Amino acid sequence: MNKKDIVRKKIKTIRENLKIEEKHRLSSIIIEKFLNLEEIKKSKVIMSYMDFKNEVETRELNKKLLEIGKEVLVPKIDENDKIVPVVLKEEYRTGKYGILESKGENFLENKIDIVIVPGIAFNEKGERIGFGKGYYDRFFSEYFKKNKNILKISLLYDFQIDNSFVGENHDEKIDILITEQRIIKL
Secondary structure, X not given: OOHHHHHHHHHHHXXXXXXXXXXXXXXXXXXXXXXXXXXXXXXXXXXXXXXXXXXXXXXXXXXXXXXXXXXEEEEEEOOOOOEEEEEOOOOEEEOHHHOEEEOOOEOOOOOOOEEEOOOOEEOOOOOEEOOOOOHHHHHHHHHOOOOOOOEEEEEOOHHHEOOOOOOOOOOOOOOEEEOOOOEEEO
């Protein structure tokens, strides 16, 4: 097992054992910090995701973003195994890997202001360990050809920060990390 696999396994285990009350409490703090960022107030289109397996509760965040007038997108995995941004609607289907996907239409415009990027572990340089499939790295490499100014933000629990691993050259770095304890702008 390489270092990233060891860190991935360790953090996944901690996150999976997080009690539901603690997940709610920490998620509320993290969401509040996110919503108070100046970058959020200035944005129009935000790509989020549907939380899965004890991730920070983005479903609640998505509702709040809609309430304050943001256009919210979520990813779906298409037949080519690529992320496609979809307009968030309150109708869902279970997608690949058991993750909920919106039944909304594909977002065909080029301008996404912010992408909330999921992950399992992060370091303080903005490098992340995902689930190991490379979906977001591929999405960003294609999307950045159209939109160079996209802001990448990750919402995570402070225990998900682990500085013992080093990212790889093809890994896209996160611009802002938000935990219940701190905001790290890179």
